[in-house]
Amino acid sequence: MKKSGLKWRSLRLLSLFLAFLLIAAAPVLNSRFHFSFVQGWYQSISVGALWFVSPLEGLESILTSRMLYAPLIVGMTIPLVIAFLLGRVFCAWVCPVSFLSEITDWCVRLLTRRKYRTSRISLPRRIFWAVLPLELCLAMTVGVPIFVFLSPPGLIGREIMMAVMFKTLAVEGVVVLAVIVMHLFTPRFFCRYLCPLGSLLGVAGSRRRLYVQLETECCMECGLCARACPLGLEPEQGDTLSAYCWNCGECVDACGAGALGFRWRAVGLDAGSLKHGPKKMDEGTLSPGPGGSKDETIN
Amino acid sequence: MKRREFLKSLPFAAAALAALETGSLAGLVSSPVHTNLLRPPGAVPEGMFASRCIRCGRCVEVCPYRSIVPGDVLSAGFNAGTPLIKVTDVPCYLCMKCVEVCPTGTLRHIAQADTRMGLAVIDRYACMTWKENSMMLCRTCYNVCPFKEKAIKLDQLRPVIVNEYCTGCGICVHGCPVTLANGKKAVNVEPVYAFRVKPVESER
Numbered sequence: 001m002k003k004s005g006l007k008w009r010s011l012r013l014l015s016l017f018l019a020f021l022l023i024a025a026a027p028v029l030n031s032r033f034h035f036s037f038v039q040g041w042y043q044s045i046s047v048g049a050l051w052f053v054s055p056l057e058g059l060e061s062i063l064t065s066r067m068l069y070a071p072l073i074v075g076m077t078i079p080l081v082i083a084f085l086l087g088r089v090f091c092a093w094v095c096p097v098s099f100l101s102e103i104t105d106w107c108v109r110l111l112t113r114r115k116y117r118t119s120r121i122s123l124p125r126r127i128f129w130a131v132l133p134l135e136l137c138l139a140m141t142v143g144v145p146i147f148v149f150l151s152p153p154g155l156i157g158r159e160i161m162m163a164v165m166f167k168t169l170a171v172e173g174v175v176v177l178a179v180i181v182m183h184l185f186t187p188r189f190f191c192r193y194l195c196p197l198g199s200l201l202g203v204a205g206s207r208r209r210l211y212v213q214l215e216t217e218c219c220m221e222c223g224l225c226a227r228a229c230p231l232g233l234e235p236e237q238g239d240t241l242s243a244y245c246w247n248c249g250e251c252v253d254a255c256g257a258g259a260l261g262f263r264w265r266a267v268g269l270d271a272g273s274l275k276h277g278p279k280k281m282d283e284g285t286l287s288p289g290p291g292g293s294k295d296e297t298i299n
Numbered sequence: 300m301k302r303r304e305f306l307k308s309l310p311f312a313a314a315a316l317a318a319l320e321t322g323s324l325a326g327l328v329s330s331p332v333h334t335n336l337l338r339p340p341g342a343v344p345e346g347m348f349a350s351r352c353i354r355c356g357r358c359v360e361v362c363p364y365r366s367i368v369p370g371d372v373l374s375a376g377f378n379a380g381t382p383l384i385k386v387t388d389v390p391c392y393l394c395m396k397c398v399e400v401c402p403t404g405t406l407r408h409i410a411q412a413d414t415r416m417g418l419a420v421i422d423r424y425a426c427m428t429w430k431e432n433s434m435m436l437c438r439t440c441y442n443v444c445p446f447k448e449k450a451i452k453l454d455q456l457r458p459v460i461v462n463e464y465c466t467g468c469g470i471c472v473h474g475c476p477v478t479l480a481n482g483k484k485a486v487n488v489e490p491v492y493a494f495r496v497k498p499v500e501s502e503r
Contacts, residue, residue, distance in 0.1 A: 030360045036400070044355035044402040053402050057353040061403050064350035069404040142377065144328055148354040149372065149380040158356050158369065158380065165365060172372045172379060 008249030008262075012092065016099040023096060023157045027164040041157020042096065043148065044075065051075045054154070055083070055204070056132075056197040060145035063136060080204055087205035091191055091198045092230075092248035096156040098191070100176070101183050101230075108184070119186040119232055123193050125244065132199040147196055152179045188230050191246075202243045209265050210247055212240035218259035228254035235260055327376035332490045334483065335472055337384045337416045339367050340391065341398040341409035345493040352405040354380030358397035366391050382406075384416070386469025386488055391416060393445060393468050412446065417467030417488040419450075419460050425477055425485040428457045440471035440486050458486075467492075 023041040030036050039046045044053045053075030062068060079090065092098060108117070139146045148154065152175055159173045182189035191198055214235055225235040228250045233239035235251040240260070252260045330345045332338060339358055342348060359367045359382055366389040372379035384391050393414060398406045419440075423429040427437040441458045444451040450464040451471065469488045477485035 027360055031365070034363055036361050036396070039360055039400060040355055040357040043353055044357055046357070046400065046402075051402055053353070053355075057355070058403075061351055061353050065347050067347075067351065072403050075402050142328065144349045144377040145353065146377070148352075149377070154354065158354075161356055161360055162369070165359070166368065170369065170371055170379075 007253065009253045012248055013102060015093045016095075016102060019094040020096050020099045024160050027161040031165045041154065041161070042090075042094070043151070043154040043157065052078055054151075054197065055080050056200045057145065057148045057151070057154070059200070060136065060139050060147055063140055064143055064145050079201075083201040083204035083208075085205075085208060086210045086247060087208035087243075088198055088201045088246035089205075089210075090201055091195070092246040095153050095191075097152045097176075097179060097195075098188075100156065100180060101188060101191075104180055104183055105187075117187050121182075121186045121189065122232070125192070127193045128195075128199055128202070128244065131194055132196045132203070135196040150175055151197060152176050152190065152195075153197065187232070192231050198246070202246075206243035208247075211263060211265070212245065212247065212249070212252060212260055213263040214238060214240065215259045215261075218257050220257045220259070222256065224254045224256065225251035225260060328378075329376070330493070331370055331375040331378050331381075331383060332493050334487050334489055335386050335469065337386060337391075337467065337469065337488060337490050338493060339382050339384060339397045339406055340393065340395060340411075340414040340416060340466075341401075341407040342416070342493070343405055343407065344495065345490070348405060348493075349378050349381060351403055352381050353403050355402060356380065356382075357400045357402065358382045358406060361396045361400050363394060363396065364389055364392050367397060384469065386472045387482070387484065388473075390469035390473040392470070393466065412464070412466065414466040414468070415492045416469070417490040417492065418462060419465050419467065419469075419471055419486050419488050421458060421460060421486045422479075422483070425479055425483075426458070427477060427485065429485075437476060439474045439476060443470050443474040445470060460486075 022038065023045075026038050026040065026045075030039060037048055042054060043057050044051065046052070051071065051074070053072055055076045058072050058076040061072065082089065105117075108114075135147055149172060155170075155172055155176050159169050159176070162168055162170050179190040186192070212235065219236060221236055223236070226233070229235065229239075230248065230250060231244060231246065233242070233244055239245060240251065247262070249262065252262060328349065330349070332345055338345070338348060339362075343351060354369070356369055359369050366384050367382045368385065369380045370378050370383050375381065375383075382397070393411045395409070395411055395414075398408050401407075421429065421440075427433055427435040436456055438453065438456070438458055441447060441451045441453055445468065446464050446466065450461055450466065452459050452461055467488045467490070471486050472484050472488055475484040475486050479485075
């Protein structure tokens with residue numbers, strides 16, 4: 001593989017690692033040193049006075065309690081705006097489930113030396129859009145939010161806290177184990193089909209600004225991108241423009257022909273009109289930014 | 300005939316299913332709060348607690364005494380992950396840090412003295428000082444109470460709870476030297492306000 005080809009992947013792994021470190025360090029800092037500047041995990045996290053609330057958890061709370069609480073809505077805004085502009089980047093770049101999946105992948109690679117993994121179990125992809133309304137309906141039927149105590153990203157944070165503070169683990173952690181076991185059968189099984197939070201972020205990011213663009217004239221149709229995609233998408237078919245894509249950049253790294261690259265659009269992405277190949281863009285390739293920020297285009 | 304039987308049995312099946320469902324659902328959704336197992340300060344009434352709390356655990360994390368423990372799915376059902384204080388283990392020392400970090404307003408900002416996590420009740424048959432023919436003069440609860448002389452007073456050297464001032468923090472429960480066979484102490488905090496819709500003040 002090209003040397004520069006690893007760039008997005010290493011950036012993403014660094015981001016995942018730092019995000020995991022944050023939630024692993026927060027309970028230690030809070031309980032041992034009473035340093036509460038950084039607090040919580042990816043259900044609600046605070047850095048100083050900047051508070052984030054996971055949009056789905058907040059939505060569930062609003063729907064089941066039928067009450068609006070301004071700080072909650074403010075906390076949900078930033079994640080939603082990020083999803084609106086950058087798509088499901090939380091899932092690929094931050095979520096601790098992604099981090100654990102990458103660790104699992106690394107272990108599997110060490111053991112089997114297989115570079116690519118096939119999906120042993122595949123479901124219709126549309127299930128992904130059904131889980132969000134189903135989950136919300138179920139929560140409203142029971143009258144209690146459900147994803148809040150069974151969400152794998154949140155549970156990882158809670159288990160870390162339980163281990164650090166009370167030297168024990170909660171039983172709900174089996175959900176995380178199940179997610180990892182399913183990941184062994186089909187890469188990112190839970191993230192692909194069942195995660196309501198990913199579904200919500202996907203809906204929010206369906207007209208995202210940041211997306212992976214396929215330059216059809218460069219594409220050699222080798223299929224490397226489809227094999228690299230952790231979600232089983234086919235970038236050659238224009239899947240990167242769909243709401244399923246989480247902008248992880250694996251396909252960009254995998255492409256030997258330089259046909260794939262991150263692009264930024266000033267107007268929201270219209271998945272329908274861009275389904276096949278690139279049309280004329282308002283702004284195509286941006287010149288590489290000075291700080292190596294995400295609007296840089298790397299092929 | 301078969302179809303008719305089947306159709307006849309449908310309502311019964313539905314009723315049985317509904318009964319089963321409501322029974323198990325009630326068990327799952329019912330509040331885990333009971334004597335000496337309380338919500339943190341400033342909690343909304345128990346009826347809306349489980350629906351409002353997002354189980355983010357920030358109150359648990361910020362609590363410097365580790366008084367707040369998240370509920371378990373086996374013992375708390377759908378209340379799993381909601382904050383609970385078992386005052387016999389670690390009582391609440393009313394530092395009021397948890398109310399500041401709650402992102403959902405499930406724990407509301409509240410002054411220390413206005414906290415009503417419950418109401419301490421002295422079991423006069425178990426208390427060493429109150430028991431008949433007792434020669435002991437224990438006043439541990441009086442000594443440890445953060446609102447001494449307000450929430451607990453001494454009446455002829457015997458401790459008496461003053462309902463208007465008791466915050467239900469459970470420090471007296473934690474300090475009480477008497478432990479009964481059922482795990483209760485001679486003074487226990489009852490979560491009387493958690494299941495009440497009206498604020499306490501309006502009843503006076």
